[in-house]
Amino acid sequence: MKDLSPAGITPRPDIRAPAPRPVSDLGARFRRVLLSDYFVLYLSIAYFLVLVPFLPTLSTPANLTNLMSNMWPLLVVAVGQTFVLTIAGIDLSQGAVMGLTSVVAATLIATAAPAQVLANAPIWGSLLTAEGGWLAASAWATPLAIAAMLAVAALIGLFNGLSVARLAMPPFMVTLVTMIAVGAFAIWLTQSNNIRELPESFVALGKGDIVSVYFGPKLESQLPRREVYSFVTWPMVIALGLAVFAHLLLNRTVFGRYVFAIGINRKAAEISGVPVARVIVAVFVISAVCAAIASILYTARLETGRPTLGAGNFLLDVIGATVIGGTSLFGGKGKILWTFFGVLFFVLLSNTLNLMNLSAFHIDMVKGGVILAAALLDVTRTRLTRATT
C-alpha cells in the first residue's frame, strides 16, 4: 500500500487506517456507469432497445428521420442553456428571444403580407406592407435577416448579462423579466399574428435536405416520396456545427475554464483573476444567440414568423434536456456532449410517448417526472464524485 503520510511525519504501526468498506463488483460497475460521460447515451440505447419490440414503428427509417429532425433545433437552444447553467445561472428568456427574432426575420424578408390580418400591427406600413418586408426584393434578404436576428438576440443577451454581472441581480429574476417583456413586445409588434410568405432560401434552412436516402429496389421510374427519407439536412449541419464549436469553446479554451471556475465558486474565480463580469456577459450573449439560431430553424420549418414561438412548455424541454444530459443546476459542471445525449434522450422520450398514443397531458406529466429524476440523479452523481475523490 502506498504511504500517503505527509512529509516529516513518521507513521505509527500500531494505528491503522480504517479498512475500506468492501464494494461489490456490481456496485463498482454501476457507479462507473453512473459517473460515465456516456451514461445518458447508454440509457437512451437501453430505452430504445427495450421499447423496439413493443413499438415497431420506433426503428423505422421514417421515425428515425423524425427523431433527428426534432433534435437539431432543440440541441441548438440547449447548447446555449448549457453555458448559462454551467456558471450556475439560468436563462428563462430563450423562448421569448426566439419569438422576437422570428418576427424580426419575417418582417424583413416576407415577400407579401395580408393587410386584412396585419393592418393593425405597429409594423404595418413602415416595416411591412402588402408587398412584403424591407428586404423582400434583395438578393441578400436571408443573410441580412439572419444577421438582424443575431444582433437583436445579442442585445437581449447583453442586457441579461450586464444585469447579472454588473448589477448583481439574480439570473432567474433578470431572465424572467426579459422573458415577459420581450415576449409581450414580440406579440405587440404583430398583434399576435403570424407572418407567412417567407423566401425559399430561408425556408430551406429549416427543411432543406442535403442528402436523402431510399431503401429498397427501384421498380418504378419515380420513387414514392413517402419512402425517401431526409438524412443530412441543413438543420443537422447547423446544429452539429454549432455543437462542435461550443464544445471546443467550453472544453478547449481559457474562456471555457473561466466558465467552469465561475460556476464552481464565483468569489474564488474573482480572487484568482478571472474576468468574471465579462465572462458572465459573454455567456448570456451566447445563450441568446443560440436561441436566435434555433429560431431560424423553427421559423423556417414552420415557414412562418411567429411571436409565440418558444412560448408554453418549450422551456421545460430545453432545461429538461440539458439537465437530463448531466449539466448541473448548481453550476460548475457541464459538457456539450452531455447536452447532446440529453437532447437525444428527451426527443426519444417524447417520440415514444407519442407512439404509445398517450395524451398531451400524460406526456407532460411523464416529462416532468423524468426531469425530476434527472435532477435527483445530478445530486447522486455529485455525491458519488465527492465520495470517490
Place this chain on the structure above:
Amino acid sequence: MTRLQALAAGTILAGSALAGGTASAATICFAFQDLETEFWVAGHGAITKTLTDAGHTVIERNANEDANRQLEQVRDCIAQGVDGIILIPQDGESATTIVQEAQDADTPIAVFNRPPSDLSKGIVVVADNATIAGQAVDSIVEKALAAKPEGKLNAIIVVGDLGDPNAVGRKDGFYASIEKHKDRFNVIEVASQWDAATALANLESAVTANREVDLLFTSSDFLFPTIRSVFEPRGLWKKAGEDGHVWMAGLDGDATACQLIKDGYVDATGVQDLYFEAEQSLAAILAAIEAGEAQPNQVIEDPGFALTTDNIGEREMDMWGCVLLSQGFLKNKS
C-alpha cells in the same frame, strides 16, 4: 347516456352511412390544437366516436396550442403509416405548412373548421363565417335601431385571434352589417386573441371608457360568461324588454348561447353546423383513402345559419349547442 355518447348519436347515422361506403378499416390520425371551447370538445367527440364506431382506428394527438409540436405530431403520424389525417390546426399559417407536409408524404389530409391560409391544398371544411356573422349581426342591428331610432349607438365587437381566418371572416361579417348603417354606429373593437382573460381585461377597459353600450357582437360564444362578468356589475346584463338591454349576438352555436337566448339575455348567434362539418370531413377523407387519392384538394363550405329569438321555436334543434343543452349538458357541467 354520457354527454359524449349523446353528442355522437347525432353524427352516428351519417357516420355509419359514410363508413359503410368504405371497404376496409382505416387508421386515421386526428391531430387537434387543444379542446379549449365547447365547440372543439363537441367536434372532437363527434369525430372520434363516429370513426371508432365505424371500425376505424383513431390515433389522437393534442398539440396543447403549440404549432411546432403539432407539426412534429403529424410527422410522427405519417411515420406510423396512417391512412389519413384530420387536422384542427393552431392557426391558418401552421395549417398550410402541415397540409403541405402531409401531401409531400402522400398522406391525405382534411382540415376541420379552422382553414389554412392557403385554401388550395387539402380537404378544407369550413363555415362561411362572414355570412353567418352577418346574419346574426343583421338581426340585432335592426332591433337596436328600432329601439333607438335616433342618435348614435355604441357597438362593441369582441374580435378573435386574427391569425385565425375564422376570426377574420367573423369580423368582416360584423362590419358588412354595420356598414349598412355606418352613420348610426360608433364601433369599439375589443381584442380577445381567443383568450378569456385577455377579453376580460380589454372589455373592462372598453366599457369603462364607453359607459353606454347598445350592441355587442362576440366572435365566439365561449366568451359570453366573460361578457356577463363585465356587464353584470355595470348594470348592462339585462334581458330583452328590460330597460338598458344590450343587443347581443355571438357565433358558434354552443349550449351556453342557446341557454342565454332562451333566457332573453342574448338575441342571436351564428351557428356553425358541427354535425355537417364533422360528417363532411370524415366522408371526404375516407373517400380519398378508399380511392387511393394521396393529395385530395377540396373546399367544403358549411353555410350555417343564425339562431335568433324569432326563429328559436323552429330551428332550435338544428343548433348543436341546443341539442347538447336538451341532453343536460350545462347541468352536467355545473
